[in-house]
Amino acid sequence: MALYPTYPLQTERLTLRPFTRGDVDAVFAYRRLDDVALYLFDVALSREECALAVQQRIAQVALEAEGDKIILAVELTETGALIGEVSLIWRSVDARQGEIGWIFNPTYHGHGYATEASNAILDLGFGPGDMHRIAARCDVRNDSSWRLMERLGMRREAHFREHAIFKSAWDEEFVYALLWQEWHAMRHPESSD
Numbered sequence: 001m002a003l004y005p006t007y008p009l010q011t012e013r014l015t016l017r018p019f020t021r022g023d024v025d026a027v028f029a030y031r032r033l034d035d036v037a038l039y040l041f042d043v044a045l046s047r048e049e050c051a052l053a054v055q056q057r058i059a060q061v062a063l064e065a066e067g068d069k070i071i072l073a074v075e076l077t078e079t080g081a082l083i084g085e086v087s088l089i090w091r092s093v094d095a096r097q098g099e100i101g102w103i104f105n106p107t108y109h110g111h112g113y114a115t116e117a118s119n120a121i122l123d124l125g126f127g128p129g130d131m132h133r134i135a136a137r138c139d140v141r142n143d144s145s146w147r148l149m150e151r152l153g154m155r156r157e158a159h160f161r162e163h164a165i166f167k168s169a170w171d172e173e174f175v176y177a178l179l180w181q182e183w184h185a186m187r188h189p190e191s192s193d
């Protein structure tokens with residue numbers, strides 16, 4: 001089922017919206033940092049590379065075909081500050097599989113904003129997106145990321161050891177996932193009695 005969300009998505013403290021051309025400096029503020037890039041496939045980005053990334057994200061607002069991505073800017077509703085981004089990838093149309101991801105500006109870590117935005121993305125995928133399973137993966141050393149997956153109620157499904165090369169060394173990866181029925185039971189605990 002194709003997914004054309006109506007934007008913005010609102011949560012208690014956050015506004016999730018498509019990227020715009022005016023977002024380049026706010027994105028550069030965190031994508032230029034080596035700490036942020038440590039466990040990303042990308043290295044730290046130049047301002048020009050950021051401008052290109054934002055340009056691509058402007059069009060990544062709907063899921064029409066397998067492999068499509070929705071990547072949304074996350075704003076603090078109270079101030080309008082852009083604090084990070086969350087993504088949803090359509091991995092399999094037939095099996096209704098999705099994958100979520102996140103990158104936040106370190107200035108805004110530690111407040112539960114990534115959890116709040118990611119819960120909204122899970123609700124989008126499992127609700128209007130009609131997905132059956134949504135996964136997430138990270139380097140095993142990326143404690144902040146797998147702890148976020150656990151806060152979201154995702155289960156650790158795999159620990160891949162030396163399964164790939166990442167930044168010139170063996171990669172160790174955790175895969176977490178959530179099934180539709182697990183998400184539904186979390187959101188509607190009364191109906192699982």
Ligand SMILES: CC(C)(COP(=O)(O)OP(=O)(O)OC[C@H]1O[C@@H](n2cnc3c(N)ncnc32)[C@H](O)[C@@H]1OP(=O)(O)O)[C@@H](O)C(=O)NCCC(=O)NCCS
Nearest residue numbers: 036039102103104109110111112113114115137138144145
């Ligand atoms: C992964 C990442 C998004 C996690 O960010 P985060 O700030 O740890 O996550 P949250 O915004 O959900 O905040 C959770 C923290 O805030 C605290 N917190 C405060 N208020 C909270 C609330 N209302 N709800 C939930 N947590 C809250 C939690 O206790 C937790 O603190 P802890 O880490 O000391 O246990 C961030 O580390 C990041 O952007 N990393 C760089 C990019 C990256 O590696 N991306 C992933 C690639 S796989």
